[in-house]
């Protein structure tokens with residue numbers, strides 16, 4: 287049996303609900319985007335339903351602690367092809383077993399969710415470290431990113447708490463949406479502008495002192511290095527090359 | 538104007554970089570007044586230098602002018618170098634603007650001593666206060682206190698900073714006297730002790746009265762330079778152990794000496810900094826702090842130096858073969874921690890997992906222990922029967938043969954600690 291859903295978390299949770307309604311035996315969950323119709327396999331199309339999804343999520347929260355709820359959410363944000371199905375199976379497994387089932391690291395989906403969530407958390411942490419804001423002429427601190435995983439939702443609290451007295455935008459150039467903090471709240475935004483414009487902020491849009499501070503930072507980075515200790519291997523281990531494009535000090 | 542600022546930053550960052558601490562952890566300062574910044578319990582490294590060290594803080598000196606002449610220091614009076622000094626406003630401007638762009642977690646401020654200890658300390662305090670009180674800055678601040686500064690200034694600074702440090706510099710008094718005749722360990726012991734007592738006192742008061750402010754919430758640290766003078770590893774670690782104990786230090790840092798002059802009392806220019814030794818000292822430090830080892834077990838009159846070819850935990854085990862093999866399924870947590878190839882995480886998992894049944898080799902591997910190393914020291918449910926007892930030098934040979942290739946390729950890498 288193949289369950290087809292719309293790719294949203296709401297849809298995924300609804301799929302779990304429907305599965306328990308129907309108990310069709312072993313089912314594979316696929317999103318509309320990746321599903322190729324197969325004449326020999328019966329399929330069922332899941333209609334996303336807010337209420338059903340909420341019930342599943344609340345039920346899950348009864349059985350899992352907060353750390354595990356977060357793991358499940360992080361795994362979903364990875365957007366990895368296999369993860370929809372794994373998460374679907376994982377949630378069913380949790381509902382079908384007594385408390386504590388999530389500690390069973392021998393279970394394939396438990397392991398998959400754990401490992402995927404760890405990867406997502408690591409990228410979230412890297413974004414907190416490697417994001418470099420540029421101050422624009424209208425006083426907003428801006429940074430464009432293109433993370434492997436959809437980590438934007440995980441960044442809200444950290445940046446909101448820390449940068450409470452400045453307006454900022456963090457924009458996912460790959461997924462074309464971002465966060466805007468207006469000194470009061472953080473909102474999700476979609477900018478109409480051409481993506482190429484967002485990738486490289488043009489000089490005349492920047493605050494007049496932006497280049498000075500970027501230069502100062504680059505100089506600082508050079509001065510704080512100790513040549514006699516050079517160890518490039520260790521360096522790239524900590525800052526993988528694919529993140530260098532974010533770093534002002536590496537430009 | 539901006540040219541000069543860049544120049545100053547180059548000089549004063551360059552002079553500050555020999556302080557290896559860049560930790561931004563241990564502070565949970567909140568951004569309560571809707572200002573800028575907050576503490577992050579485990580700290581964040583925002584970038585890494587090309588030598589692989591974490592860059593978390595803007596580490597600068599207020600000035601590199603100094604009335605002292607410590608032979609191991611680039612800022613010493615007799616050194617013919619360019620001097621510079623930031624104004625208080627410049628320090629504040631740099632910190633705020635770097636922080637706003639998410640370049641840094643905070644500021645590490647220290648200074649050469651100009652005019653007098655108090656004069657310098659007072660200036661540092663002004664920068665810190667301006668950040669906290671006028672700019673509403675709640676990011677991390679590490680302040681290196683000036684030896685000889687008055688208790689009043691130190692106490693006041695403690696109300697605004699997250700961490701304080703003051704460096705021992707040389708591991709022994711004799712070493713210090715050799716290179717910095719004007720200084721003494723006593724100059725360090727006094728403020729460390731004073732701040733420690735203040736921390737305790739503020740904590741006590743805070744229990745009674747909630748509004749008592751935080752005092753140096755991320756604690757104190759110190760640094761020793763290694764390899765400038767001929768101390769043994771034992772000297773170094775005994776000093777470290779006694780300072781951890783007497784002053785409840787959060788960290789002791791070991792900084793391999795990087796030759797900066799041709800002073801005949803120290804290694805000459807061009808000598809490689811002792812990075813491997815530095816690494817072994819850090820491993821020993823971890824074993825003391827997290828693995829329940831007493832420093833005397835790791836270093837003593839028979840073994841005054843750490844082995845270079847193997848890590849200190851393995852050398853300890855090889856010297857104490859009579860304690861092994863240890864039974865994974867019955868031994869105490871404390872003993873399991875002492876097995877080479879098993880770290881804290883794996884030791885905890887073993888204790889958890891064995892509640893569900895006896896552990897087998899394949900499970901131990903899955904849990905993530907370094908089995909090829911540990912196998913010489915353990916028994917578990919299906920340990921193969923062994924005909925002969927290997928001697929410690931043979932075991933060392935096996936382990937080295939296996940790790941050799943990896944080891945040679947990256948001699949300076951931070952080796953994993955097991």
Ligand code: SF4
Nearest residue numbers: 603605607610613649
């Ligand atoms: S007092 Fe400090 S800054 Fe001055 S020479 Fe000695 S170590 Fe260097």
